[in-house]
Amino acid sequence: MSDPLLSFDRVAITLGGREILSPASLTVARGEFVCVIGPSGCGKTTLLRAAAGFVAPSAGVVSRGGQAVRGPSREVAFVFQDYGRALLPWRTVAANVSLALEAAQVPAGKRPERIAQVLQTVGLSAHAGKFPAQLSGGMQQRVQIARCLAQQPQLMMMDEPFGALDAMTRESLQDELARLVRDEGLTVMFVTHDLEEAIYLGDRVVALRANPTRDKPSLAALIDVDIPRPRSQLETREHPEFLRLRRELYGFLGHH
């Protein structure tokens, strides 16, 4: 494959004396949607954070666009699971999105246009003047996604973004995300504990193991999802390939 956008070269991460991630190698190509699954404590969030530059690997190198990652960068947008805490409660929806533009020192005159554009993409144009406390969970998460889009990132890291939402909201946001990613041509790494969500959304699924040992390293499986796009909640979930992958990956989530 031509220049991967993101690559992990034998990356291991130790935190608090414990090896969370044993050496793993993995590449993500431009425009790919990679989902990471695994049981609690397997290091999937840590892997994401390493890609975003929040955590330094204890071994190996994380590279982005061919260069080693040294810290956070505006090229990488990070969507947190606890959206309530990731938004500024004292700013309106528009002002929250604006934060990304202010940090990138986009001139004040250009900001309203970009904000309006991004809000329209996530469908929140009508709520631009509201405060986060006035929005539902799903809407708050969309504000966070909007803010990330405003960064015009190369990569979007998403840490169980829909985990705190109810099933219906989750499904509609999944489809919105898929459409958005396709339209904007984004490269995404998406962590989830929901196996079906991972298969539904991903081009590839990375399965991680908890408590890695020498003969059972962190990286358990790297599987391509050969299901055609665009996908739909009802039909894709009954697709034979979907069911096959589900069966194959079921064991990796810690069910035995």
Next chain:
Amino acid sequence: MDFWGTTDMPALLHLRPFAFPAVLLAALEWWARTAGANSDALAPPTLAAQAFARALRDGSLLSATAFTLGSAAIGLALASVLALGLGTMLGLSRRAASASFLSVEVLRPIPSVALIPLAMLVYGFGLRMEISVISFACFWPMLVLTQAAVQQVEPRLLEVSMALQLGSWARFVKLVLPAIVPRLFIALRLGVAIALVVAVTVEIAANPNGMGYALMIAQQSLDPALMLAWLFWIGLVGWCTNALALRLQSAVARRMGDLA
């Protein structure tokens, strides 16, 4: 890596809280013995320590402290009992709560110090005057907190009590009271702080008894060493009583499975 370029050793870490005060005291000592040698306001901490020791020996320290703590305790106890009683009633009955709302809001903002002259008028000087002002000051916040605590008893628990057909006394004793105990101790801790502050304030303003009065007398006799000793002692007593009240509050919260 901290300022000293070394990693903290556990023993040194224990001393860190005292570093800044030590620097201040050292500076004060130096200044008071040189440029401020004739000051009526400040004295070297070493002399203040000596004055403290003297006051301790001749019993004045203990008797004044006992008076202040005693009046604070009695005032607080009085206020607590009244606040617990009234607060529970208002918390249990929404109608009583809304009916009393205006009266409470009219009386509550009166600063307790405004009652010092009234208390002086009625009781003259002494214990009763101080207790009455302290009680007034502590009563209102504790009333509000107790009422809120009762109102916020988990409605689910009350439904359980109805399902179990508990009588209202049984419901109060077995359900409401244990549920509000952690919050009551939070109110108590606040009350302790207020009681002590008001006690000292009353003594400074009017009452010729207790630590506040001793502080004023020291200043009036142009004895800055003794004044600083009292200032420090008042601070220490305040800090200790608050720390104890906090310990008590935390212990109760842990024991009672803090649902607050």
Next chain:
Amino acid sequence: MSNKLRALTESCLVLLALLALWWLASHSQWVSKVFLPTPEATAASLAEGLQQGDLWAYTGATLGRMLLGWGLACALGILLGALIGISPAARAWLEPTLEFVRPLPASAIMPLAISVFGLSGNMVLAVVAFGAMWPVLLATVHGFAHVHQRLKEVANALQMGRLAFVFKIGLPNALPDILSGMRLAMTVALIVSVVGEMIASQSGLGQAILLAARAFRASELFAGIVLLGVMGFASNAALALAERHFLKYQRS
């Protein structure tokens, strides 16, 4: 009758009942008139004092002292609190000392202030400012110190500069704490102003009620207490309104 209206009427009735109790107690001499003036006498003293102007003057003096001291206290408290709050190192070294001073009664500084300023208006102002500063300072330190990890990570991810972080995230995040500290500071300012006037014989409501008590003029005493109560109520209500305005984003 709607529920709210009924609740309001009942509330007024209870208040009137208390007023009636006062009237009864003072007229039937349950409590001597020396200690408990009749409501009418209190109202008369209040009206007279306001008309003649001296009660206005006293109120103005106390109010002025209170507000000036409070204003100074807030400015200093927020500035110092912010500087200390954003620096974990400063907090580590200073917080134990701050916690020790927290329970200290503001009035306890008065003898020291008298030695420095004498029995003057400046003395009272200094103690008001000092006393009122602590709640604001401590609250500001707390507000700046407790920025949720997530917000720090967001700022990090967006590569916000340090100054931008302090003003765009640190300060708004600390605002609820700062506002509540400012409210507490106002009650302290009122109390210390009154005590200061009593001790230093400075013109104001504090001195007025002390003199009234000494001269056994109960109705004037009560009139002064009423005014102080109104001051307490009004200042707190004003700040509560301001707080609601600045924190309106919290309402869902």
